[in-house]
């Protein structure tokens with residue numbers, strides 16, 4: 001029988017065209033559709049964000065049941081309204097454009113459809129996962145016996161780290177549950193996934209102690225020591241951060257590690273954002289002093305450009321520790337508990353995407369030097385942007401602090417934001433004004449609505465010329481990541497902020 005050319009005629013049981021041919025035809029078209037989409041996204045005028053509201057989009061895509069006349073039309077509707085992460089002007093969150101080879105590797109995962117719970121369901125995935133874990137462990141100074149797995153995101157890696165720490169330190173919890181209050185320590189600027197982990201682990205938010213930060217947003221190790229000593233429950237876990245979410249601060253590990261050793265606490269290092277910078281950067285561009293930690297999270301889907309999602313948790317004490325902390329050896333799945341390649345039992349889940357394949361493929365394709373170049377570029381762009389902020393003179397431009405790594409945080413206050421321009425001048429010399437938060441949010445909202453640039457703001461508590469942390473008004477937080485970012489990109493972002501600021505506040 002001649003193969004059908006109408007792809008929409010297929011129905012279950014219809015073997016008129018082999019899947020291989022259907023896939024070939026679809027992928028041929030997809031190659032052009034996707035490459036054209038990326039080309040449009042990268043053009044200078046490409047919008048970053050759709051102007052349609054959630055309700056409008058919901059209405060537009062509400063029909064599922066009837067078979068579409070043309071799936072490529074539907075797919076083009078999806079791409080036309082998707083957020084454009086390929087543009088260098090997408091500076092909204094901590095991830096950026098995926099690398100083209102990453103897209104190929106992502107497609108490979110779909111083609112393989114392997115499942116990384118038992119060896120036989122993903123033999124090559126298991127081996128490639130072990131290979132990337134080995135290499136990352138070497139870069140981080142972990143021993144060869146280190147265990148590690150991929151998880152769907154940094155939050156899940158952190159949650160697993162905390163669960164593994166808890167059940168390793170208190171093995172009876174696995175069967176009997178928690179009987180005494182356990183206490184977790186994390187900096188006031190750490191990611192909320194540590195608190196989510198405490199919620200999930202039955203530890204409770206009241207037992208998460210937020211350690212104060214210094215003027216650069218780094219955990220204060222002396223305060224940590226005092227808080228551990230005065231804890232109301234049983235301290236067992238400290239989370240340090242390699243690249244905080246807002247300021248990009250790198251907690252200084254040596255002193256924190258000493259506190260953990262003194263009190264026998266598990267030390268986890270959350271490198272979801274800054275990990276690749278800490279491990280791959282050229283020391284002349286950025287250097288970070290590692291100290292022994294028990295576990296480490298790294299998100300290659302952020303600074304390394306691997307498509308979402310790809311996060312890796314390394315555990316110094318090996319895969320067997322992870323398995324004994326979380327494993328249940330269900331014999332309908334794990335037929336031989338001695339098989340070291342049946343790694344899925346070391347997770348809180350069951351089926352798992354073999355995401356490590358994406359990192360392995362990208363690493364082989366580009367070589368380590370690409371990752372080094374990529375993170376070096378991000379760091380250089382952050383430093384350049386900070387300098388550009390400092391020399392702008394229309395209104396008040398002020399850095400929240402020098403960029404600790406690859407986030408640039410600053411305020412812009414147009415002259416028109418104050419009825420009395422003298423007030424603005426007075427603020428150049430002293431402190432901050434809580435009204436700047438309103439200014440930041442209004443400008444950000446307008447810039448993003450205009451759609452040529454997508455940026456974000458944040459607020460943190462920081463000792464800002466004061467002995468103790470105080471709430472700061474919201475400021476712009478620009479994460480540098482993409483290798484496509486140039487000095488022109490940075491100027492375009494600052495211009496967009498400035499123009500929106502003047503447009504809003506000169507009208508008042």
Ligand SMILES: Cc1ncc(COP(=O)(O)O)c(C=O)c1O
Pocket residue numbers: 094152153154155156158190191193241243244245270271272273299311
């Ligand atoms: C420091 C830090 N840890 C963890 C996470 C969570 O990562 P994910 O979004 O992959 O869950 C983030 C996300 O931005 C982060 O900045």
